[in-house]
Amino acid sequence: MTTHRFKHVFTRALPIALLTVLPGCLAQAQDDTNMGALPASATLPFTLDRVAQFDTPWAIAPLPDGDLVITTKPGLMYLIHDGVAQQISGVPAVGYSGQNGLLDINAAPDFAQSGHIYFTYISPENALVLERATLEGTALTQRKQIWTQTPGGRGQPGGIIAFGPDGNIYLTVGDRMQPDTAQDIQNLRGKILRLQPSGGPALGNPFTVQADAAPFVWTLGHRNAYGLTFAPDGTLWSHEMGPRGGDELNRIEKGQNYGWPEVSNGRQYSGIGIPDHATRPEFTAPSLYWSPVIAPSGMVWVEGSDIAGLDGTMVIGALAGEGLVQVAGDGSRQIARWDLDMRVRDVAQDSNGALWIIEDAEDGGLYKLVPN
Ligand SMILES: [Ca+2]
Structure with a gap:
């Protein structure tokens, strides 16, 4: 390299x-x-309690009362109450294939009053959709599509939702395996979007002078981001999967271009090199990267955990890395890497402070992390 x-x-x-x-x-x-070659930690600061299992779970949404909602990639949704899973009705049909299906889910900041829950999925027409519904008991009602990707695409959907302290929704959209579209400001692939919770581009987005798609864009030049989280100081962090090498942790700032596919710290799957970020200063370089890859999926900012040493840091799930990675809250270094011998799809912290992970498998477990 x-x-x-x-x-x-x-x-x-x-x-x-x-x-x-x-x-x-x-x-x-x-x-x-480059954090990719750092060794795994010798000991775990927690044990895993397997609470339930699902066919290919994808995301965990904590609710204010301590319950969780789980999505599965094939298109089912469950409410977890006191460790018992109940299926949620009213979920839309999804296009389930490869990396596509029912994806992320987040309770709205005002969920306790509104019951609003936001989720993403790939439609049967292969478009990424952001939808809002009201969760009433174990039923989704009053569904409304907030945003639909036009045109859709293939795999690498992105679809991660984060609510900003500004009240807007931040949404990752993958390049859908069409890398060049990540640099096209009028094509909503390979971007992080910023939307009003009721639909439409948020006010103050950086490219509002341009028509059509561009007013939704917050940042561009992303490949496939499965992690997005706000720090308490308002800093937005995202990670994304590189090609062969070069998974990235990025500090997300308004209007920045993160370089894909012009630069990457990885290589094409064919082995052909891609110029590194350092060769093109107009692109924002990652704070950290992983070669060999960990395939990051899911990320949570931790505050108020009973597990020693986690507060004020970010914990990232790893599919290929088969575990969790902990990084410093300022993105300056990897603190720990915990081998769990499972493909971790998502990580979340519930309203009582407990951490949860789900496993990417056909009998994928939902695990609570119990402090030692
Ligand atoms: Ca990049």
């Missing part, structure tokens, strides 16, 4: 003075931000 990076640096015209210091700096920077 280092040689690869130098090749791209040296093809650019750089002052001689810079060349004398740059190689060392870049090699250092690369080592400092």
Whole structure:
């Protein structure tokens, strides 16, 4: 990788003075931000309590009363109350295939009053849809499509929902396996969108002067982001899957371009190289990256946990990494990596402070993390 990076640096015209210091700096920077080769932690600060299991669960939504809602990729939704799962009725038909299906779910910040719950799925027509419904007991009612991707696409759907402190919805949309669309401001793939909870682009988005799709865009140049979370100070963090290598943790800032597919710290699956972020300063580089990959999926900012050392940090699920990864709250380093011998699809913290994970498998477990 280092040689690869130098090749791209040296093809650019750089002052001689810079060349004398740059190689060392870049090699250092690369080592400092690649978390992929760091060893797993020898001990776990928790044990796992398997509470329930589902066919290919995808996301966990904590509710204010301590209950959870679980989605499954094939298209079912469950309410978990006192460890017992009840199926939720009124869920729309989804296009279930490969990476597509019923995806993320979040209770609205005013759920206790409104009962509003927001979820994403791939429609039978292969479009990513953001929908709002009212959860009444174990039934979805008053469903409304807030946003529908036009055109749709193939895999790599994204679909992660986060509510901002500004009251708006932030939504990841994957590149749908059409990488070049991530750089097209008028194509809502490979983006993070910012929407009003009732639908329509949020006020103050960076590209409002342009017509049609662009007013929804908050950031661009993303590949397939399955993690999105706000820190208490309002910082928005996201992670995304790289190609072969180069999974990224990104600090998300208004109007920034994160570079996909022009730059990546990974390679194409064919083995063909892609220029690193450092070769193109107009693109925002990741805070951390993972080569080899962990395939990050799900992310939570932890506050008020009974597990030692977690507060003020972010915990990320890992599919290929088969466990959890803990990163510092400022995105500066990986603190721990816990091997759990399972593909972790999502991680969440309930209203009582307990952490939960779900496993990407046909008999995928829902586990509570119990402090040691
Ligand atoms: Ca990037």
